[in-house]
Amino acid sequence: MTRIAVVLPAYNEEETLAATIAGFHSALPSASIWVVNNRSTDRTEAIAAETIRKLKCSGGVINEDRGGKGNAVRRAFMDVDADVYVLSDADLTYPAMQVGELLAPIFDGRAEMVVGDRHSGGNYAIENKRALNGFGNRLVRGLVNLLFGSNLADIMSGYRAFNRKFVKSYPILVGGFEIETDMTLHALDKRFRIMEVPVDYRDRPEGSVSKLNTLRDGARVLATIFNILRHYRPLLFFGGIGSALSLLGLLAGIPVVWEWLETGLIYRVPMAILASGLEIISVLLVAIGLILDSIAHQNRQDYERDLLARGNR
Structure with a gap:
């Protein structure tokens, strides 16, 4: 039986975490669900443990004391043993019911990484309330496609599925939100097969606070462009x-x-x-x-x- 692990990095996600876990458990009842508590100061850790216990699903809570999504994903990829991995945010922005569409190319052996494409369906442009983030996304996507001769629609999506070969051979050297871009660059540079599956996207529900900062993340976009050229070309x-x-x-x-x-x-x-x-x-x-x-x-x-x-x- 194929072992599937759902990885949910979480930093102060007490408002949305329980619903996210329930959604993935409903879509993948046999999968283990791992919440990576990344220095949360609210009830994220307690809610994750309680929800997993109530749903009686396998998995648990992993604590990562080094801040940043990249560090959280690194901890999960090191500690969790599975055949197929699903990565998603814990803020209800990605639809758990579409996880089967991401997993199908992995099961069929058609891809090592499948990306949930937020842009092709037009949902991201409608739901995203941060214009500068959208601009940065387009800028990085254009540069990556130009340098690697690819035609990817969503470089920075946080909704992905991977096979074991990709996860266990991927050296994570970034610590923050640039992890998704780094995954894409690694896959392109090392010639892994990438597929994109259009998914619905919705902005965070009311009461859930985004961790993104326009100026800080704008600087990260510029640093990402700088490092793409320096490291890969x-x-x-x-x-x-x-x-x-x-x-x-x-x-x-x-x-x-x-x-x-x-x-x-x-x-x-x-x-x-x-x-x-x-x-x-x-x-x-x-x-x-x-x-x-x-x-x-x-x-x-x-x-x-x-x-x-x-x-x-």
């Missing part, structure tokens, strides 16, 4: 900066060279030093990009060999 990142500095160096050097051709002397010594410095730095950056790109390629090869050695374990 180092030649483009460092080579692009190097090329820009090289162009600036050429512009700074034109008056110096022109002066030397006319007079045979260089009077603009500071400008000459600046131009030379920019060109040297640009060459170094391109060299760094080439070296890191080779290392990234070697890491992908090593990862592929490790997956082959793991087989279906």
Whole structure:
């Protein structure tokens, strides 16, 4: 029998947690449900334990003292042993009744990760009350699709299903809400099969407070874009900066060279030093990009060999 684990990271979700657990238990009666209590200061832990006990479903509460959704997911993926994993938020924004649609491609062997797509049905645009978050989502999605040649509709969805191979070979190095983007990048970079299933999405019910902050999460979006380029496309990142500095160096050097051709002397010594410095730095950056790109390629090869050695374990 296939073991299914539902993972619900929760930080101060006392208003919605019981209904979320009940929804997934109704949709997947045989699944174990694990609530990862992430430093909650309300009754999240007690409500989770009480609800699981009343429903008589397997699972329990895992406490993770390091703040951040990424840390909560990491703890669950390390501690919970299953064949198939479902990840969802505990705030009633994702429909538990559609979990079967996410699991079907996993069971059929058509995907290693299935993403609940909030955008294709138009629900997210209607329900989302934070315009800047929607803008950041589109920005990151466009960059990821451009760099990886993909056509994904929802990069940041928190509603996903995974097979065991993906979960047990995924190194989680992020700690916060960027975990979903990191999962997508890992799957694309390591050539896991991704499928998207349109799901209904609704904003948090009244009384439930979002943990998102427009300015803070806007900064995280920018940091995510920066890290996507730096980690996954180092030649483009460092080579692009190097090329820009090289162009600036050429512009700074034109008056110096022109002066030397006319007079045979260089009077603009500071400008000459600046131009030379920019060109040297640009060459170094391109060299760094080439070296890191080779290392990234070697890491992908090593990862592929490790997956082959793991087989279906």
